[in-house]
Each structure stands twice: as C-alpha cells, then as structure tokens.
Amino acid sequence: MVKAVVGANWGDEGKGKITDMLAENADIVIRFQGGANAGHTIINEYGRFALHTLPSGVFYSHTTSIIGNGVALDIPKLFKEINEVTSQNVPTPKILVSDRCQIVMPYHVLFDAYEEERLGGKSFGSTKSGIAPFYSDKYAKIGFQVSELFDEDVLREKVERVCALKNVLLEHLYHKDPIDPAELLNTLHEYRDMVAPYVCDVSLFLDKAIKEGKTILLEGQLGTLKDPDHGIYPMVTSSSTLAAYGAIGAGIPPYEIKQIVTVCKAYSSAVGAGAFVSEIFGDEAQELRVRGGDKGEFGATTGRPRRMGWFDCVASKYGCRMQGTTDVAFTVLDVLGYLDEIPVCVGYELDGEVTTDFPVTAKLEKCKPVLKTLPGWKCDIRGIKKYEDLPENCRGYIEFIEKEIGYPITMVSNGPSREDIIYRESPLSK
Numbered sequence: 001m002v003k004a005v006v007g008a009n010w011g012d013e014g015k016g017k018i019t020d021m022l023a024e025n026a027d028i029v030i031r032f033q034g035g036a037n038a039g040h041t042i043i044n045e046y047g048r049f050a051l052h053t054l055p056s057g058v059f060y061s062h063t064t065s066i067i068g069n070g071v072a073l074d075i076p077k078l079f080k081e082i083n084e085v086t087s088q089n090v091p092t093p094k095i096l097v098s099d100r101c102q103i104v105m106p107y108h109v110l111f112d113a114y115e116e117e118r119l120g121g122k123s124f125g126s127t128k129s130g131i132a133p134f135y136s137d138k139y140a141k142i143g144f145q146v147s148e149l150f151d152e153d154v155l156r157e158k159v160e161r162v163c164a165l166k167n168v169l170l171e172h173l174y175h176k177d178p179i180d181p182a183e184l185l186n187t188l189h190e191y192r193d194m195v196a197p198y199v200c201d202v203s204l205f206l207d208k209a210i211k212e213g214k215t216i217l218l219e220g221q222l223g224t225l226k227d228p229d230h231g232i233y234p235m236v237t238s239s240s241t242l243a244a245y246g247a248i249g250a251g252i253p254p255y256e257i258k259q260i261v262t263v264c265k266a267y268s269s270a271v272g273a274g275a276f277v278s279e280i281f282g283d284e285a286q287e288l289r290v291r292g293g294d295k296g297e298f299g300a301t302t303g304r305p306r307r308m309g310w311f312d313c314v315a316s317k318y319g320c321r322m323q324g325t326t327d328v329a330f331t332v333l334d335v336l337g338y339l340d341e342i343p344v345c346v347g348y349e350l351d352g353e354v355t356t357d358f359p360v361t362a363k364l365e366k367c368k369p370v371l372k373t374l375p376g377w378k379c380d381i382r383g384i385k386k387y388e389d390l391p392e393n394c395r396g397y398i399e400f401i402e403k404e405i406g407y408p409i410t411m412v413s414n415g416p417s418r419e420d421i422i423y424r425e426s427p428l429s430k
Helices: 015-025 075-088 107-123 133-139 146-150 152-172 181-198 200-210 244-252 280-289 312-325 333-338 392-405
Strands: 002-007 030-033 040-044 049-050 064-067 092-097 216-223 257-265 268-270 308-309 327-330 341-350 353-355 368-375 409-413 421-423
Touching: 002 015, 002 244, 002 312, 015 040, 015 216, 015 257, 015 327, 049 075, 049 308, 064 200, 075 181, 092 181, 092 200, 107 133, 107 152, 107 181, 133 268, 146 181, 152 181, 200 216, 200 244, 216 244, 257 280, 257 312, 268 312, 280 308, 280 333, 312 341, 312 392, 327 353, 333 392, 333 409, 341 392, 368 392, 392 409
Parallel strands: 002 216, 002 257, 030 064, 030 216, 064 092, 257 327, 327 409
Antiparallel strands: 040 049, 268 308, 341 353, 341 368, 409 421
C-alpha cells in the first residue's frame, strides 16, 4: 500500500513527525520533490533532528529511505546529513538514490544568491539553496542527472557546454567571476564517488515492492499553498507540493496512492513572503511564535522567525481538496492551551462580500479575514492518549474546524515527540 504525507498550507505543518510516526509500520519512505531548502523537525528516542533531504523514516532499521527522481539532490548536503544522523547513534540508514534524480550544482546556489541580490526589494525571499535555478535548468534541459555522472564523455562535453552558457550570464548580468569547467568536472567526480554506492533504478525497485505488498510512504515538502500551479504564485516553491506529484517524483502509477494524510497545524505559520490572510502581528504573534512548535516557530533550515496567524479554514479546506485528502493530521494543538479565546478564520471578505473559497493571488492580497472566536481550554493537554479525555472545549475546537474544512481529522498531535498522538474515529470518514 502506498500512502502520502503532505502539507495543507504554507509548509511547517509537522509532516516530519507524522512521517516518522507512520514509518514505524512502513517498509519504504520516499522524498519525492523539493530540495534542502526546507526542513522537517523530528524528536524521538535518539534526540532532536532537522532533516532537509533525508526522508523522515531514516530512524528505523527496517525501512529503506529513498531519494526520488523529483528531488533536487544536493549531494554534499545529503552526506553531511547522513553523518550528522549517524553521529547521534542512529543506525546507518539503508539509502537509495534514483539514477534519474537531478543534481543541485555549485553554481545553482551562486545564481540563487546573485538573483536575489539583483532583485533587491522585489526578491522572492529565497532560502538561497539553489532550488529555483536548479528547476529552471531541469526544465531548460541543461540539468545534470545522477546517471550522467557515470558517463565521462557525456559529462565532459556537457560541462563545457553549460559553463559557456552560464559564464555569459555571470559576466554580463551579474558581473561575477566565471565558472572554471575543469574545476567543475573535478567536483562532479567527487559527487560521483560519494553517491555511487546508493544509485539504483528506483522506479523498478518500487514496482517490485508494490507487487510484493510492501508499505510505502511518500513524503512531501512544504504544502499546497507553495505549489507552483495551485499555490500563492509567484511566492511559491519550484516543484509541485501535491500528493499527485508523488507518483511522478517517485516513479509509480498514480492509482497506487491509496491514503493521503494531509497535515494541518492548529494555527497558521509561514516562512517567506506572500499572501497570508489570517496573519497576526506584534505581541500577539510573538507570544504564539515563542510558544509554538517544540522550540518556537523558527524555520528548521533557515532559522528565520515564522509569520504567525490563526487557523485558516478557507486555505485549509482548499489545501486539503487539492491534495485529495483521506485523513487530516491536526498538529501542535497543545500550543493553544494558554489562550482564553481562540480566533479562527472562517471566511475572507473580498470587495464587500464574504467567500469561503480560496481565490487566486491577486484577489487573495485584497482579502480580509472573517474571524469567529471559540472558547479556549486553558490547560496542558500533553500526555493525553484518548480523544474523549481531551477537555470539552478542545474537542469542540477540533470538531468545529473539521466541519468547516470538510475533511476527517483522524490524528491529533498534542506534543512534539513521536508518542504524542491521539487517533480518532471521525464521523466524516464513515
């Protein structure tokens, strides 16, 4: 059976914890898109980790962790991460890398920084990890596949050809030093030697695994609202964040994906620029930010303080719809225990009218939140294992949001560790 774990919103919803938890009963965990530009924070018996490229199933000795063909593979960062994980007494994970995976090149990181510098105040808030230049090259058909590292004639010719193109941009657009083709070729030889033991035909491996009845988890990065087609374009990422892309980014048939667990936070947060209707500011935002997550709401990769907001039913309903949600995992609910009252965004006011449908970006930027206030529960809910043991107002909050978004909340996370989870039977899943 194939299951996908994806985000409903702007990312940072807690997908790493949910993947880590579900991986206990999985054979294979696959990252299917994105790169090392965002992180998944995980807390388990080995400690606290921020994973950027490795799938969140690497902590189990029975799982195989796969870097799918849809990933932007930064080879040095992958191996740095493997070393960081194993240095904390995690058993060496079983890792496979797709031979069709494409490589983040050293110049992608440079071009990312140079373009943000050139754009100045009109920049996209990039993490400067080389992701947009990487995907630009992939679709311009001048990217480097892992398989090409092992064909010296192809590699040498391509390095010369691509450097000639890049050096024109470096000289005339960015006024920076050119790339030395010989130096780049040497770097790619180092990459080849690092990745060689892990490379395989991943889609063939998965085909066999599916036929053998293995349990496979697809792990997405970021969330619906960062999808380049269906998100808050242009303040989006460069690869599809939807579960549907999991089939492409892993190399499996789309009909094999049977369960789509969409992760929603009990409040909202976002890193980077872009429309964010339920955003809050000042002391109110700072208190939620400091209390949020397991060590506050700061980016796992960048350390940037996240923008904060109340739960957005409009964005979350849309996010779940676009993912094809079968189950909602509702995370960081314990954080809200300090509030007397909890506002929830239930609609958007646009040009004097209220809508509960998520609009395109130009309209989204004109929207104002329509808030409904629910009573808080004013206590710590960590350690509770049964849904019926949660405070009445806490259950009321969950059930109100479930009704508003229209998708079954079957998992409630009430703490940062793997064990802090409440499974629930939702009336919507019957």
